[in-house]
Amino acid sequence: MVKLANSNACTGCGACAFKCPKGCITMQENKIGTILPHIDESSCVGCHACEKVCPVLNEVLPSQSQKAYAAWSLDDEERRTSASGGIAAEMYKLAADNSYKIIGAAQQEDFCVKHEMAASIKAIEKFKNSKYVFSSAYDVFPLVKNAIRNQQKVLFIGLPCQVAAMRKIYGNAEHLLLVEVVCHGTTPVSYLRQHIDKLNKEAGDIAKRMSFRDPYTYTYTFTFTLYNADNKLFYAKRTKDGDTYQFGYHRAVSYRENCYHCRFAKPERNADITIADYHGLGLVKPAAYDAKKVSLILVNNEKGRDFVDRLIAEKRIFAEERPLEEPFKGEAQLRHPSLKTKYRKMFEEDIEKYHGDFEKAIKRAQNKYMREEKINRIMALPKCAVKKIIKIIGIK
Numbered sequence: 001m002v003k004l005a006n007s008n009a010c011t012g013c014g015a016c017a018f019k020c021p022k023g024c025i026t027m028q029e030n031k032i033g034t035i036l037p038h039i040d041e042s043s044c045v046g047c048h049a050c051e052k053v054c055p056v057l058n059e060v061l062p063s064q065s066q067k068a069y070a071a072w073s074l075d076d077e078e079r080r081t082s083a084s085g086g087i088a089a090e091m092y093k094l095a096a097d098n099s100y101k102i103i104g105a106a107q108q109e110d111f112c113v114k115h116e117m118a119a120s121i122k123a124i125e126k127f128k129n130s131k132y133v134f135s136s137a138y139d140v141f142p143l144v145k146n147a148i149r150n151q152q153k154v155l156f157i158g159l160p161c162q163v164a165a166m167r168k169i170y171g172n173a174e175h176l177l178l179v180e181v182v183c184h185g186t187t188p189v190s191y192l193r194q195h196i197d198k199l200n201k202e203a204g205d206i207a208k209r210m211s212f213r214d215p216y217t218y219t220y221t222f223t224f225t226l227y228n229a230d231n232k233l234f235y236a237k238r239t240k241d242g243d244t245y246q247f248g249y250h251r252a253v254s255y256r257e258n259c260y261h262c263r264f265a266k267p268e269r270n271a272d273i274t275i276a277d278y279h280g281l282g283l284v285k286p287a288a289y290d291a292k293k294v295s296l297i298l299v300n301n302e303k304g305r306d307f308v309d310r311l312i313a314e315k316r317i318f319a320e321e322r323p324l325e326e327p328f329k330g331e332a333q334l335r336h337p338s339l340k341t342k343y344r345k346m347f348e349e350d351i352e353k354y355h356g357d358f359e360k361a362i363k364r365a366q367n368k369y370m371r372e373e374k375i376n377r378i379m380a381l382p383k384c385a386v387k388k389i390i391k392i393i394g395i396k
């Protein structure tokens with residue numbers, strides 16, 4: 001009997017499907033939009049290759065970070081159009097200039113996100129910026145296998161669970177450089193599609209392009225935007241303005257269940273290099289600059305160190321070494337997975353009840369959250385102001 005990671009722990013990485021010699025594992029969406037492996041038992045020969053490669057069932061040997069940097073791209077345009085400091089873009093450029101194949105996550109026409117392999121730096125434009133939704137790296141697994149066989153260098157940038165899958169499949173292959181972005185969770189693509197469909201209907205328009213952190217509205221404002229076929233902006237909202245998808249994502253309400261048990265959200269890292277927004281800048285040592293558009297780089301082993309040293313030596317990035325403990329204090333995701341709140345629990349009940357209808361399921365949690373946040377804001381005011389407001393709005 002074959003036993004893969006259970007549905008509450010499975011990351012949907014697809015390593016099991018890739019490894020199956022009989023091709024009897026397919027990745028399928030369940031009724032609440034979560035993509036999970038499905039085994040066709042009739043063609044299974046019981047070899048257990050799928051279980052052995054699973055990064056959730058088996059420990060991936062992680063390392064302790066050696067160095068931490070606060071960093072950003074020295075190309076102003078690259079920095080402006082990237083999610084934080086534009087470090088990923090500079091890594092791709094250095095890699096492409098040195099004949100690596102580069103792999104990044106690109107959003108497709110139907111808004112799903114897939115990893116693609118490229119040889120040219122032109123691909124950076126579609127890899128750049130954070131896509132806050134589930135992504136699949138399945139298509140690049142065989143391409144990486146071929147590249148490694150041909151002694152071709154490869155740079156992969158993706159999520160910690162995807163990097164863990166790469167490690168389980170390819171071990172410490174000499175020519176493979178693995179970079180992860182720190183991650184607090186991903187939401188099923190079906191929720192994003194439903195959200196865009198609803199906004200299209202409300203606006204009487206059709207979205208052809210979207211952004212989760214649009215450079216046009218400054219990436220650090222985390223504004224969700226939609227553009228039509230004429231590249232005209234017709235929707236722009238943030239979490240606090242009531243956008244349901246943003247609320248679900250940035251308040252950790254609508255992730256895949258496994259993200260609340262993520263075994264890669266811990267101080268030990270599986271990637272050669274870890275990048276993130278620099279949270280906690282100045283917590284341990286004063287910093288001479290603001291944290292806006294500043295990235296964190298964690299160097300986790302020798303291979304990672306050589307690559308980061310080259311980025312600095314070739315003046316592609318500015319990098320200041322920071323106390324190693326600082327980012328671990330500032331970024332919760334480097335210590336533990338996202339926590340389940342009461343809003344998440346409400347959503348969990350409702351998404352089952354409404355058979356995966358995201359817009360219906362998110363409403364109860366969002367309304368409660370917004371009501372409570374309003375009250376908390378009032379309660380944080382000086383006592384005399386609270387009394388006045390209570391009198392005006394008539395709360396007993």
Ligand SMILES: Cc1cc2nc3c(=O)[nH]c(=O)nc-3n(C[C@H](O)[C@H](O)[C@H](O)COP(=O)(O)OP(=O)(O)OC[C@H]3O[C@@H](n4cnc5c(N)ncnc54)[C@H](O)[C@@H]3O)c2cc1C
Nearest residue numbers: 082083084085086087088104105129131135183184276277
């Ligand atoms: C789902 C997700 C959650 C994140 N959570 C956190 C967090 O909790 N704390 C934090 O500090 N930073 C988080 N980040 C990282 C942050 O958003 C920036 O990506 C990071 O700071 C690097 O910025 P950059 O400017 O160098 O590169 P960016 O321009 O952001 O590019 C980063 C790279 O991420 C890859 N990528 C983008 N979206 C996806 C995706 N859906 N799946 C796989 N790979 C993807 C792209 O290929 C690109 O190479 C998260 C990123 C993602 C994608």
Ligand code: SF4
Nearest residue numbers: 020044045047048050
């Ligand atoms: S046991 Fe072997 S044949 Fe069966 S699903 Fe797993 S990998 Fe495929």
Ligand code: SF4
Nearest residue numbers: 010011013014016054
């Ligand atoms: S290998 Fe990946 S997709 Fe397969 S069971 Fe394990 S975590 Fe899930």
Ligand code: SF4
Nearest residue numbers: 161183184185259262
């Ligand atoms: S939280 Fe963990 S399991 Fe979820 S997408 Fe991020 S790295 Fe993968």
